[in-house]
Amino acid sequence: xxxxxxxxxxxxxxxxxxxxxxxxxxxxxxxxxxxxxxxxxxxxxxxxxxxxxxxxxxxxxxxxxxxxxxxxxxxxxxxxxxxxxxxxxxxxxxxxxxxxxxxxxxxxxxxxxxxxxxxxxxxxxxxxxxxxxxxxxxxxxxxxxxxxxxxxxxxxxxxxxxxxxxxxxxxxxxxxxxxxxxxxxxxxxxxxxxxxxxxxxxxxxxxxxxxxxxxxxxxxxxx
Numbered sequence: 001x002x003x004x005x006x007x008x009x010x011x012x013x014x015x016x017x018x019x020x021x022x023x024x025x026x027x028x029x030x031x032x033x034x035x036x037x038x039x040x041x042x043x044x045x046x047x048x049x050x051x052x053x054x055x056x057x058x059x060x061x062x063x064x065x066x067x068x069x070x071x072x073x074x075x076x077x078x079x080x081x082x083x084x085x086x087x088x089x090x091x092x093x094x095x096x097x098x099x100x101x102x103x104x105x106x107x108x109x110x111x112x113x114x115x116x117x118x119x120x121x122x123x124x125x126x127x128x129x130x131x132x133x134x135x136x137x138x139x140x141x142x143x144x145x146x147x148x149x150x151x152x153x154x155x156x157x158x159x160x161x162x163x164x165x166x167x168x169x170x171x172x173x174x175x176x177x178x179x180x181x182x183x184x185x186x187x188x189x190x191x192x193x194x195x196x197x198x199x200x201x202x203x204x205x206x207x208x209x210x211x212x213x214x215x216x217x218x219x220x221x222x223x
Contacts, residue, residue, distance in 0.1 A: 001180055001183055002024065002052070002181060002182040002183075003021050003022060003023050003182075003183060004022070004023060004024040004052070004053075004162070004182055004184035004185070005022055005025055005185060005187055006025075006026045006031070006164070006166070006184045006186050007186065007187050008034065008042055009031075009034075009035060010035070010046065010049070012187040013050065014049055016187060016190060017049050017050055021190070022050055022052070023050075023052045023182070024052035024053040024055075024182070024184075025050055025052075025053075025055065026054075026055040026105070026127075026162075026164070027042075027043070027054070027056055027083075028055075028107075029057055040076060043056045043073070043076050043077070044076050047076060047077035047079050048077070050079070052079060053079055053080075053081040053105075053124075054080055054081065055081045055082075055105045055107075055125075056073045056076070056081070056082065056083060057084075057107070058070055058082065061085070061089065062089055063089040063090075063092040063093050063096075066089060066090065066093035067093050067097060070082040070097045070102065070104075071097070071100065074097070074100070074102045080102075080103070081102075081103035081104065081105045081124060083107050084106055084107070085106075085107055085108045086106050086109050086117070086118060090106065091106070091118065091121040092121075094106055094118065094121040094122060094123050095121045098122035098123070098124070099122075103124040103125075104122070104123050104124050105123070105124060105126075105127055105162065106118040106121070106125070106126050107127040107129075108127070108129065109127055109128040109129065110132070110133060111143070112146040112150055115128065115150070115151075115159075116150055118159060119159040124159065124160065125162040126162060127162045128143050128144060128147060130143065130144060130163055130164070130165050130166065130171055130175075131167040131171070132165045133165075134167070140171075141171070141175070141178065144174075144175060144178050144180055148161055148179055160181035161181050162180075162182040162183075163175040163180045163182065163183045163184065164184050166183060166184065166189060167189070168189060168192075169189060171183075171189075172185060172189070172193060
């Protein structure tokens with residue numbers, strides 16, 4: 001499963017990219033606004049930091065506006081993926097942008113039927129929002145299972161399932177077990193994936209034993 005980070009914070013992206021774990025980035029107008037930077041410059045800088053897709057979202061809601069904005073954003077870098085909402089106009093925009101050869105991430109998906117429509121429109125990625133479904137008492141991961149099942153029935157569908165609105169490491173685990181293609185994860189949740197009480201306990205014990213030896217690896221004289 002590919003890991004995308006869901007942020008527009010340049011320093012966070014730079015730090016995560018240094019691990020080699022990062023396969024892409026997703027942004028939205030809210031995340032970019034939090035940076036206080038120029039929208040186009042922020043997107044350009046992110047695209048230079050990662051080799052994989054960087055989702056940049058249109059602000060228009062009509063098909064012509066979305067296509068025009070999408071084409072403008074696509075000129076920023078070769079790895080820009082245009083993010084459009086799962087509306088009727090959004091599906092039309094998806095179709096037009098894909099015909100241009102541009103990657104498209106269809107976002108705000110909350111049903112398997114919507115996901116099927118996005119695939120038919122040629123979406124590169126479909127972004128079901130699992131956390132927001134959980135918030136209203138529905139099972140977000142069940143939606144992921146349904147989409148993966150449907151897409152798996154048809155060889156002609158190559159749309160990648162991009163699990164979004166991730167709130168915890170358990171969402172990441174469930175997405176991986178279901179076989180999702182991508183999970184876009186907030187930076188703090190990515191870092192939580194490394195945490196386990198037994199890892200910390202074991203490391204403390206190893207370090208305590210090492211200190212008792214009074215030795216230093218770096219101070220050792222070369223043979």
